[in-house]
Amino acid sequence: MDPTNQFTFRSVSLQPFVLLIVWLSMLPFGKAQNLVPNPSFEVFTTCPTTLGIGGPLQCIPWIGINSADYFNVCGGFLIGVPFNILGYQEARTGAAYAGIFHKINGGFPEQREYLQAPLLEALEPDVCY
Secondary structure (H helix, E strand, O other): OOHHHHHHHHHHHHHHHHHHHHHHHHHHHOOOOOOOOOOOOOOOOOOOOOOOOOEEOOOOOOEEEOOOEEEEHHHHHHHOOOEEOOEEOOOOOOOEEEEOOOOEOOOOOOEOOEEEOOOOOOOOOOOOO
16 A cells, blocks of 8 residues: 555544644634524514514514414414414424515515514624624
8 A cells, every 4th residue: 555545544534533633623613693582483572363464473572573472372362372374383392483475476565575583792893602
C-alpha cells in the first residue's frame, strides 16, 4: 500500500472524532434562547368558539391581523385539533396552534393574515440570533 494513501486514509477517519471533540468543547459556551412568548399557543384564556375576526386571540399575548385563527383541542368541530373546518392537522407540540392564510387570492384588494406578539426581550443591534 502506498504510504501517502495510508496517511490520507487515517487522517480522514480521524475527522469525525476531531469534530466531535471540537463540538463538545463548545457546549458550555452555547446559549439557546427563545424570545417568543407562548410559542406553542398552549396558554389561553378561553376555548376558541369561532374562526378569527382579527384582534387579540385567546392564546395570550398573540394578536391576529385580519382574520388569523386559533385552533385548540377544546375548540369543537369548527376550530378543534386535529380535526377542524379546514381539514386535519396535528399540533406540532401540545394541543393547539394558530393558522393564517399568507395570501387570499380573488378578493379585491388582495388580503393577507398575520400573527404578532411582543418579544420577551428587545433585540440588540449587532447580535446574531
